[in-house]
Amino acid sequence: MKVPISWLNDYIEISDLSVRELADRLTFSGVEVESIDEVGARLDDNFVVGRVVSAVAHENSDHLSVCIVSDGTAEFQVVCGAPNVCAGIMVPFARVGAVIPGGGFKIKRARLRGVDSHGMICSAAELCLAEESDGIMIFDESVCAGTPLRELLPPPETVLDLEITWNRSDCLSIIGIAREFAALLDRPLKLPSVDFVESDAPVDALARIKVEAPDLCPRYTARVLRGVRDGVSPLWMRRRLEMCGVRAISLTVDVTNYVMLETGQPLHAFDLSRLAGQSIFVRRATEGEKIKTLDGIERELNSEMLVIADAERAVAVAGVMGGEESEINREGSEDVLLESALFDAASVKFTASKLGLATESCRRFERGVDPDLADFASRRATALLVEHAGAQVAQGMVDCDSRNFSNTCIELSFERVRQIMGVALSDDEMLRILESLSVYVEERSSERALCVVPSWRLDLTLEADLIEEIARLYGLDKVPSALPRTAAVSTLDDSFFYHRGRCRELLLGLGFTEAMHYSFLSAKELDAFDKRNVSGRAVIPNPVSADYGVLRDSLLPQMAASLGRNASRQVESAALFEIGRVFRRDDQGAIHEDERVALGIMGPRGRAAIDRRRPVTDEEAVLWLKGAVEALTDALHAGELTFKLSEHPAMERGWCADIILNGECIGCVGLLAAALRHHWRMSLPMPLAELRLAPLLSGVDKIAVIEPIPAYPAIKRDVAFISDSSVTHHDVLECIHAAAPEELTKIELFDIFVSKEIGKGRRSLGYTLSFRSTKRTLTDQEVNESFVKIVRTLKEKLKVDIRDS
């Protein structure tokens, strides 16, 4: 909310304080000053009042005019682009040499489409008097050409731009902010005059009011003002409205806006003559009822919305926006019905959001208007209209009041305040602070006080609220710092966090860098990967954009995309992992989440740095990732890990395997299908894996059972053979184990290759077998016997050709 300091000064004496001090006092008492703005600027002597002697259209332009401007002593030819320039008007004129405020450019002689221009006729915006303006500024005719503008225009002003928190609806007014200062500075608040003389005509005879929905409108007041001479508002009022970001329209409307900004009470002025039956009905709209609001848009209402209606139709959406048909007409004298009412906050919010309207009025009603304010604000607006528009006020006010309001009483325990604040504040000091905020202390004992809250502080309902008031005015920054004195032992089980951290740590150690992706992505990206369970996806009904339209049910699409994106950005190789949640919707609509780990490799990451030119084969790429999965599960004591060939729509056929941990499938590993990979123009294979996190972590805390260090030496024998490619490593291990004695403790693959000499569909495998006993040193002879038996079995069962070493 914007608060001009000069306006504030009308209600509280603050002229002795610097702007910085004022801003700091507000910020540190809970009303944050977002910015301090200067409105208007100092104008030098070259800015004077000019009289437009003549204005003719420019020969070479359809929008420029060539004017002769007099500054009282001399005449100047000026080219002007404003549509509202015409002969005879008095305007702000910047002579050559003037420096335009704000932007800072200097007026020079110029030639515009062949015509010389000596100076500039200014708009309000160019003089920093308004945010924007259409056309030049026009003075009334009483001013003299040649008068320095400085003497005519108000001095520059400072405007505080405040962030009002949701609870402080009482601060949505200049008086509300003045009240804060009154409490902060311990100075008196001066309220504006609301005095006026009433005429003899009783208001009841001029207008009839009926509130048919008192639940949504606890109070409706109306005054009738006759003979209102509408027109342009005084400059000071227009300027204050503009400084607060409200556009000046006409005197009557400006007064209602001015009083709303001043007091916080939204008001509305109806043209009484245009109200059918001179009557007002406050009622719910009929279903489908239509109203053309002030913004010129016809809107359809429903039966939950409150309207102000005359005898025939809705004339305003209550608390939100007036209707065009009962709008105050700027020409001629008018009879005005001035509404000052209290509407239900929820109802206004509902209506405004349904209609897509956010007005200054509904902003205040939504957050809560002082229930006791309607009459004061009505009087204030009336007084201003009497003074500036010559209005005759009818006697009395129609007041439909069904409020059930009494001031909140709160019991305050002095000790509780001290305990919560951690400050030894005296009872008297607490009460002094509360009283400065107009909280009335009704009773007081040595331990407690009974406090009555003023009507405008709707946010104060509990003791804690009063404690906050005391704390913020005492100064939260003065609260000392003291570490909690209780035992620092953490008793809750948070092992999940540290287990996940352990998994992350291991993956980092394995050379994988941690990635992080959004929880949502586009349906298209998910479709490209896996369309097997589209119905189980958790679609977001109101996504930020379609790119983020669905909660992910797999980490793989984003992992592949990130690796691909890196590749397309000339990154040679990368290994990434992500630990994140995935989501699935069940048949009942409930969404379930599961935490997973995704892994992916791009480029020759598994190779030594100086061996990266050779093309990466499919097999080695997928085995790098399989190796990482094995290392991870092993280090996490996760249990028995096996792999089983399977299929996945996003994986290359024949290059995908299920990851089976302790007999349960916990994910898969494979090569991204070439079709998907080509999206990033990647020629190298991209291995990916995704695993469920929980089963991986089930053994983290397992304590290793220590076996003795071998006491006797091992004897090793190598065997190399050529076999059919359909003979798997697993087959070889099984075959060897079946033929071997228990002393065979280790079988290691040390070599594997294919070549032309060996022939297509065949490969060479080499294994080292280690024999070791825990009881004695084995003899060469017994090892040789076992080895011969193993070799014979391999030849017989797997039909391999043994290679001589």
Added chain:
Amino acid sequence: MTLAELDKLQADSLMEVANAADAETLEKVRIRYLGRNGVVPAIMKQMKEVAAADRPVFGKNVNQWRKEIETAIAAKGTEVSKAPSNKVLFDCSLPGRWHTPGARHPVSRVIEESAAIFARLGFSVADGPDIENRFNNFTALNTPAHHPSMDESDTFWMGGDQLLRTQTSPVQIRMMTSHKPPVRIITPGRTYRRDTTDATHSANFHQIEGLYVDTEPVSLADLKATLAYYAREMMGSEAGVRFRPHFFPFTEPSVEVDFSCHVCRGQGCRVCKMSGWIEIAGAGMVDPRVYEFVGYDPAKVFGFAFGFGVERIAMIKYGIPDIRWLYENDVRFLAQMR
């Protein structure tokens, strides 16, 4: 061989040792004289050819000679090994051949560091689902019935009562509903708001919230000390904190917490927009209405809560200018976080 000849040989050999420039030459000299087929053993074998009268002296001299050569070679060897050599055996400027570890994501890094800092103050880590319900995310946190944060324009409603949590505070509700005080937790986790993504906003982000509720008095002063400790540990020993009053539905009093700028140490710079302070967290004393929702007796418990954005801390601490970098996963960015 005569004694004179022996003397000559002896002098020559010592000269050769003295002249050996490197270890290799020295080794050749050693082999030439002391090797199995070297000069000294050969002379020893020729002993019988020496005149009998000379023999004792000759033998003594040969032995002495052998000792002298050995001593000279040993001394020279030490000298040669210390002398600078032009021959490079190990180009230690070559790149090493071991794989590099990966880099932790900045968000994880802030979360893990924070958990460690708060663990020292006795806070456990608590977790909850991303999909929450209205009660945990709003109602029990005393959100006013018409608060705009519940609007469809701010919150991702997922059908029925389900929503993507907008803060990690629902974890506080879950913990309080299931545990008696004292509860001392931090709740790092992922949160969602319907923000349009730009340099400082992201619809998907992370928060760390903290809660300490006890039956003994817990005050604003305790809160301040807790956050001051965190600020020092996280941002450096000179970091300070400042409280400004604010409003949050679930705390009363509520404060906004500024950390003194770690870049300029409070002097004012571009990072802190010349103010010397950076807005970091929201905090306050738990609103008694929240206690009622979770079944605590508001008259008997005291507590504070705080919360801040993980990305914000990461961006400030590591000088990351754009929040989108955190989700783009460009390894040239991520790798810098080692």
